[in-house]
Amino acid sequence: MTTASAPYDFVIAGGGTAGWMCAAALARFTPPGSRIALVESEAIGTVGVGEATIPQIHLFNGALGLDEAEFLRETKGSFKLGISFDGWLREGESYMHAFGNVGRALGTLPFQHYWLRAKRLGLAKPLQRYSLNELAARTMRMQRGRTQAGQEMPYAYHFDAGLYANYLRRYAEARGVERVEGVIEHVALDGESGAIAALRLDGNRELPGRFFFDCTGFRALLIGEALGTGFDDWSHVLPCDRAMAVPCAGGGDFTPFTRSIARQAGWQWRIPLQHRIGNGLVYSSAHLSDDEASATLLANLDGEPQGDLRPIRFTTGKRRVHWQANCLALGLAAGFMEPLESTSIHLVQSAISRFLAVMPAEGEASPAARDWFNGQAAFEWERIRDFLILHYTANRREGEPFWDHVRHMALPETLVAKLALWREAGFIHREHEELFTEVGWFQVLAGQGVEAEGYNPLADALPEADLAAMLAQTEAALVEQVKPMPRHLDFLADYVGAQSAKEPA
Incomplete structure (x- = not known):
């Protein structure tokens, strides 16, 4: 058995998007002299179909110091202002979960209460008329930064996940990460602590380490097979498999x-x-x-x-704990939720950020740190789960067996409570730091036709004429801000020199 001379500080099992995101972050933020190895095999493929992101990816790329134009060139990327849901309510109807604000708050009340009141009075237009991002997206326009009126237009990206992994690999290797070609044949555990001691590879090699990241995909070779953490199966509420x-x-x-x-x-x-x-x-x-x-x-x-x-x-769900002993699961090894709201890469990013916040000095962390991490991860995954379920359960595609089934599923209590608050008075509560904001929930609730029976009575303080004027002025101002924006195709080509981005003939 050939063994490395000394344990690595960090060993990443598996490459792909999750593995190389982890390697890049460790290379950037861990103390100088940290020894980091990533083991992967060219013979083992990655799933790598997730090509859409949410705006939080700016935090990760920015923390690494990546140049945006270079990143887009290297990953063949494009810009993303939101997600259009076509036919989810009924065939032929469409709505968008767009990034950024919808309408504007007035006083202490968010926009949804004024919109709900205006809808009851017959004054409200479809929600898309009050969203800068959706107006820009539907007209194929794009810009970075604030508009001429000073309004922010947040955006994310579409990119080739395989090219992103390769881009981060070059970044990580340039900063000292050692890539080890090989197939993991066995995970060796410490006889006393039960923690992982080393990875045994083909060719009679051993890779010892102090802390391990499981990026081995659905197999979850470390966190699942070796450490035996259980799996929470959510297929009863998200039945696509x-x-x-x-x-x-x-x-x-x-x-x-x-x-x-x-x-x-x-x-x-x-x-x-x-x-x-x-x-x-x-x-x-x-x-x-x-x-x-x-x-x-x-x-x-x-x-x-x-x-x-x-x-x-796949089976939708998550590991009961993502951090066990001296091992943290990332990506598909941690669990799977379908890419309906483009959350896969974000969940890798948030786990890495959370780990760095409580990174142990040597190997295994304290039980308190692990418990905090696992509690935060469980909360994040469960709230994203609820948001995905909402899209399904609120459909009105009657007479189609699949859609009839998901419309009548028993829902998690957390989602039932959120729906009850909305239906009663148009109230949306974002608990703690759950990923999706009140505006995101508002767009999907309205888009899926989930009716609110009331709204906050404080909205009645605004005279009807002033309410109508506020809506008209909001819409007109957004239209004027979108007009001078270049086409997405032209903007991208000018920004990154994307000669391959061509309008179809």
């Missing part, structure tokens, strides 16, 4: 937003990149066969498929 993915040639609109298109037994994603469009169909195998899923996806592409369809099987 399959995906088909395939890129295709560019075609259609070069949208600065992700499309989520409801299909017979699930939904299809569409993500435009500079060099291709990322596509996939997420579905329930109890309601749709693999052959039917393949046919559905191939029939709804904007261009010729580039490669074979890639089937993915």
Whole structure:
């Protein structure tokens, strides 16, 4: 057995997006002299279909000091202002969960109460008319920073996840991370503590370490197989368990937003990149066969498929604890939630940030630090779960077996409570630091047709004429701010020199 001369401070098991995000962050933030190794095998593929993000990725890229234009060039990226949900309420209807503000608050009340009152009076237009991001997105426009009127337009990215991992690999290796080519054949545990002592690789090699990150994907080789942490199965409330993915040639609109298109037994994603469009169909195998899923996806592409369809099987849920002993699970090893709201990369990012906040000096952390981490992770995952369930349960696609099933599911108590507050008086409460804001919940509740029976009576203090004027002025101001914005295609090309981003013929 060939053993490294001394234990590494950090050993990352697995590459892909999660592994190389972890390696880059450790290389950037751990003390000088920290020894970091990442073991992966060219023979083992990664899932890597998540190509859409949310604005929090700016925090991660910014912390690493990445140049945005270079990052977009290297990852063939484009801009994202929100997610369009097509057919989720009914066939032929669409709404958007756009980033940024919707309308404007007045006094102590958020906008939704004035909109709900105006809707009852017949004065309100669809919510999209009061969202800067949605107005820009629907007209294929994009800009960075504040508008001429000083309003922020937050954005995220679409990018090739494989290219992002390669980009971060170069970043990490340039800062001393050692990549070890090999297949993990065994996880050796310490006989006394039960913590991980080393990874045994093919070729009779051993990689000892003080702290380990499990980025081994669905297999969860360290956190699951070796340490035996349990798994919380959420398939009873998020029953999709399959995906088909395939890129295709560019075609259609070069949208600065992700499309989520409801299909017979699930939904299809569409993500435009500079060099291709990322596509996939997420579905329930109890309601749709693999052959039917393949046919559905191939029939709804904007261009010729580039490669074979890639089937993915999954169970929605999470590890009961993400940090056990001296091992932290990241990415698919920590759990899986379908990419309906583009949260996969964010969950890796937030876990890394949380770990760095309580990083142990040597190896295993204190029980208090681990308990805090695991409690925060569980809260974050559960609240994201509830938000995803909302999209499904509030559909009105009656007569379709899958959609009828999800509309009548028993819901988590946390979601039931949130829906009750909304239905009673249009109230939305963001608990602690849950990921999705009141504005995000507002857009999906309204878009999915979940009616609020009332609103805060303080909204009645505004005279009806003033309410109408406020809505009209808000809409007009947003339209004027969008008008001078360049097209997404042109803006991207000017910003990064993206010659491969072309309008379809």
